[in-house]
Amino acid sequence: MHQSYISVSYILYQAKNPPFNSNLPSSAPVILFFVNFRSEIYLNPFRKNLSMKKNETKPVLVIHGGAGTILKKSMTPEKEKAYRAVLNESLKKGYSILSKGGTAKDAVEAAIRVMEDSPLFNAGKGAVFTHDGKNEMDAAIMDGSNLMAGAVAGVSTIKNPVTAARAVMEKSEHVLMVGKGAEQFCEKNKIKTEKASYFFDQVRWDQLQSIKGTEKTQMDHSDKIEKIKKKTDSKFGTVGAVALDKSGNLAAATSTGGMTNKKFGRVGDCPIIGAGTYANNKTCAVSATGHGEFFIRAVVAYDVSSLMEYKGLKVKKAAEKVVMKKLVKLGGEGGLIALDAKGNIAMPFNSEGMYRGYIKSDKIAHVMIYKEN
């Protein structure tokens, strides 16, 4: 009603001091005041929404560190503590940006960099090895406010692939760059590189050797292979983040080292916009983790968005339908994190566990690994 008072005062002033020959009758200010009062009543709800969007959106950050056969019985307390500590650090780092008014894309990049820098997760340092004993990493980022996106695939020298993806989004006309070409672009844009030794992790190396040693019988799908595959715990190793910032903008990002022993320049869903990563202020931000091939074929991330946009489903229902029904039907194991523009969260997974967490305005980092907690 602040504006009404000002305009009424102005009209009264004008009526008393007409700047030119005014034809206003004496009752005019009262009538105008009435009209203005009515218009305030009608416009108020819209004004309130606008101001909420502009000033009052409470930031939210959701992260994941990969889904797969993560069982409490096969986890040591030390290992679990270490995982929870990195997830906690990632949430705090990303949220500190949001709480200071930073953008959703800044927050998801920062949250992912923490996990990329930890050897525990299959992204950046600690990425799994390809059949040839190399690290080939993929990453993507998408800005829900303008549908801009960037991604890299098959890069071996980039310290933080998510930062490379962001450079592709912001410093090129392209969306996806692969291999040596992507590395040349990063070099030109001064994206930090590291030598192969930086990415090396003994556990990952041993995983490769144990899978390679059994390769001749890998086609048999023997129990032994399944056990080794499970033991390696790397199949769906991917990290991701989705964020909602104070301006009401969404962003999503995902980063991965792919599959242990992968060959032939295989690329999974992570750097594919619409499959592993998607963000749109109109609907939601999504980052997926799972058996990438199924996630590509099911266009998972955009499917969640489509179910919201075209079928009117809430983010939780849409995400559950895609992960627990459509993916299960197709045979695709994994999960995803999704966040809508109102701060509603979904974190469904059809695997044994998913490293995940979220942080809201109470600034408490909620970290979970198994189905229960």
Next chain:
Amino acid sequence: MHQSYISVSYILYQAKNPPFNSNLPSSAPVILFFVNFRSEIYLNPFRKNLSMKKNETKPVLVIHGGAGTILKKSMTPEKEKAYRAVLNESLKKGYSILSKGGTAKDAVEAAIRVMEDSPLFNAGKGAVFTHDGKNEMDAAIMDGSNLMAGAVAGVSTIKNPVTAARAVMEKSEHVLMVGKGAEQFCEKNKIKTEKASYFFDQVRWDQLQSIKGTEKTQMDHSDKIEKIKKKTDSKFGTVGAVALDKSGNLAAATSTGGMTNKKFGRVGDCPIIGAGTYANNKTCAVSATGHGEFFIRAVVAYDVSSLMEYKGLKVKKAAEKVVMKKLVKLGGEGGLIALDAKGNIAMPFNSEGMYRGYIKSDKIAHVMIYKEN
């Protein structure tokens, strides 16, 4: 009604020769006949649909040879004749497979191979050159009957990239392979390769030189650059096909040489399932051609499918909404071909022209280039 007669005869036979102490009154056969007659009436529409799907689906093949600034005034009669001849050959080749009862995936592969083998189209032989003077080709294929998909990106030695994509779909557990790794996979699977000289085309080479010469000013978006870009007519050069076979299955495939002067291992929408290529018997088969970055960000091919599945739009309306509204709003130039499981076709484009055509059961190849024909 065939079954009704048989069952009535059998009941009459049973009534006359009861195998055990029958309690049937004399009117039973008539009542049972009536019931059976009623059930035939109710079941008939479903039976008819099933038999149509199983035996009577009329095959359809739709192809495109890329969209862009294709103006009649800048086309010579000889050049136009040559384009129309290859499109015609592609349609005839693909349709001959469908009419003999071949699969939709066989048909789209065959149709695309004709265009890949022609230097006129930016795919296979005649692919445009990268900044480094190389050919880096992408292709994808998807089978709508089982949502299986395969794609290659950044391959330089494969004669027919669409055949490589099909090998990825059928002979690997993966969906997308890139660069040298993809070529190793092709070598292992005896996919035909060619030397760089096979792909060389003087027109494409000259296009690269004319763009490279102006590179220093390319950021200025000057008229001169725009004219050169338009003259090169290569920006959206892509070929694609969608088919419906006699079994009612859909398939889609796309193949491209990308953008002239492309750098940094850039990959466009063509090999991205959901962006440039998608097929699902439930909805439609789509192959897109246009400014790939926009097509990735808009998840174009799957968006057409989603609008059909979740909003109930017909293929024509869904395709038009994506190309003429959503893409235009985003600034994305190009078009697509789409085909539903009933044989309905859509071929919208928001550019000046699109090389395109279709063939149905009358076996007449309809070929079009400009907005009118």
